[in-house]
Amino acid sequence: MKTLLKILGFVVILVALYALIAIFAFDKKNHFERSVVINAPKEKVWQHVGSLKGYNVWDPFSKTDKDIVITYSGTGDKVGDSYHWKGNDKVGEGEQSVTQLVPNEKMITKLHFIKPFEGDAVATFTLIPEGNGTKVTWAMDNELNSMMKIMKPMMDMNMKTMFDQGLGDLKKIAEK
Numbered sequence: 001m002k003t004l005l006k007i008l009g010f011v012v013i014l015v016a017l018y019a020l021i022a023i024f025a026f027d028k029k030n031h032f033e034r035s036v037v038i039n040a041p042k043e044k045v046w047q048h049v050g051s052l053k054g055y056n057v058w059d060p061f062s063k064t065d066k067d068i069v070i071t072y073s074g075t076g077d078k079v080g081d082s083y084h085w086k087g088n089d090k091v092g093e094g095e096q097s098v099t100q101l102v103p104n105e106k107m108i109t110k111l112h113f114i115k116p117f118e119g120d121a122v123a124t125f126t127l128i129p130e131g132n133g134t135k136v137t138w139a140m141d142n143e144l145n146s147m148m149k150i151m152k153p154m155m156d157m158n159m160k161t162m163f164d165q166g167l168g169d170l171k172k173i174a175e176k
Contacts, residue, residue, distance in 0.1 A: 029141070030141065033137055033139035033140070033163075034138055034160065034167055035138070037136075038174045039132065039133045039175050040134060042127045042128075045136060046104045049107060049170070050104070051077035052076035052081060055125075058173055060162045064090045065088040068085055068087035070085050071085075077098075077101070078098065079098050080098065082096060082098070083095070093113075096111050097110050105126070105127055106126050106127070107124075108122060108123070110122055121141060123140050124137075124141075125138055
């Protein structure tokens with residue numbers, strides 16, 4: 001029994017030590033990005049990236065809830081256009097709005113998360129010609145509070161999975 005308590009105490013100390021290191025060592029500015037090369041010209045890829053409605057066809061986050069409710073403001077392809085989503089506990093609630101557009105090259109959006117956690121982020125979609133195809137880079141920038149710093153490795157694993165799934169779906173759609 002004493003051995004079990006010692007092991008348990010050691011694990012608790014390791015977890016607390018990791019939390020302290022994460023809080024003080026991880027930068028509060030967080031940048032995450034993934035890329036894929038799509039065998040299609042950037043004009044064709046842009047049809048699926050350059051608007052919020054096009055984005056929501058391959059967006060893996062909204063696919064997590066088949067009953068998600070999305071309400072658009074505008075056509076989704078102009079600066080100032082936005083949408084509001086409300087879904088289950090995995091999807092939560094929030095808003096995304098277009099803040100910058102360079103046709104066939106870049107779309108930047110502001111994300112405002114309402115539930116399950118309040119927060120803001122900036123998503124950037126960049127298209128660059130690469131050979132006969134187009135390199136699409138999907139990036140997200142946000143600030144991490146202390147709790148998010150502790151969860152950063154898990155968040156990065158989840159983001160990698162979701163971004164790779166989304167970019168894979170985008171590739172399938174754009175290469176048709």
